[in-house]
Amino acid sequence: MSEDKLSEGAAQSPASPPRLGVLGGAFNPIHMGHLVMAQDALELFELSQVLFIPCARPPHKPSTELAPAEHRLAMVQAALEGDWRFEASDIELQRGGISWSVDTARELRRLHPAAEIVFIIGADMLPELHLWRDVGTLLELCRFVTLARPGTDLEALKRADLKLDPPWPERLREQVRVGHIVSLSSTDIRYRIAEGLSIRYLVHPAVDMYIAEHHLYRK
Amino acid sequence: MESLDIAYRAREALMSKKGTDILIVDVRGTSPVTDYFVLATGATAPQLKAMSGAVVAELKQDGLACYRRSGGPDDGWMVLDYLDVVIHMFQTEVRAYYAIEELWAGAPRVG
Secondary structure, eight states: OOOOHTTTSSOOTTOOOOOEEEEEOOOOTOOOOHHHHHHHHHHTTTEEEEEEEEOOOOSSSOOOOOOHHHHHHHHHHHHTTOTTTTTEEEEHHHOSSSSHHHHHHHHHHHOTTSSEEEEEEEEEGGGGGGGGGTTTHHHHHHHEEEEEEOOHHHHHHHHHHHOTTTHHHHHHHHTEEEOOOOOOOOHHHHHHHHOOOOOOOBBBHHHHHHHHHHHTTOO | OOHHHHHHHHHHHHHTTTTTEEEEOOOOOSSSSSSSSEEEEEHHHOOOOOHHHHHHHHHHHHTTTSSEEEGGGGEEEEEOOOOOOOOOOOEEEHHHHTTTTTTTTSSSSOO
């Protein structure tokens, strides 16, 4: 994190420890939904910055359709160019193997001891959080914040059994906010590319160009 | 190599490049992710680079490879992550801004 980014923290008062947001995922490719989600989280949870961390190998999905790491990272960097609130991080790609979030949390705590690490997730991931590796340790190492789409039944979410030991269910429920609705998926975007359909407006223009120049996601 | 020895080695290397305000903070029991943080100040970006290079070279002689590096001289903040020991090097104003040692006000300093 550069000094400039933290001193001009996006939504945070300078007195409190910096809150470093983390948005993980395959970013295969990164799309507008990811960017809107990160911006929403930055504002709603008063984060100083959001790190976009492309995974090496995703923990719960097969890696079959994953574009090579260098391309996924380059697309993230292209999408974030010029936005000082967001930064691409290659720590999971450097580490390699299956990208367990608990390992990432440990690394981030060593690199940024003064910051609070804040993992950003969608509401659909909340009921499955208990399946994450070493989830107890992970919850101790960082804060989890959840963004829900408008229209999400927040009451149902709050009543749902998160299958975690106290105090985690209560703490997680307190950190749920409603963000913008963006129903984009990387799967759909890859499909459109393969079918020769335009992905303009669905991804950052620099990402559109990168995909075209490198012939990614074609049949 | 014991983590405290790693911290001592790092301190020697930092001193060899005239790093100042070197602190070894014992966070065993306080931090779940490492045993010692070593903090140091460099007056200029080139000095930070020299300090970082010296630590890496020194620990390499002991057979230790750096797990992760972060930051560059021009960021005013460089980090060397050796897992059991993490070395944070700052330019003067940056270290003051983050008041990083206040984080561990209660943690023992190693002489």
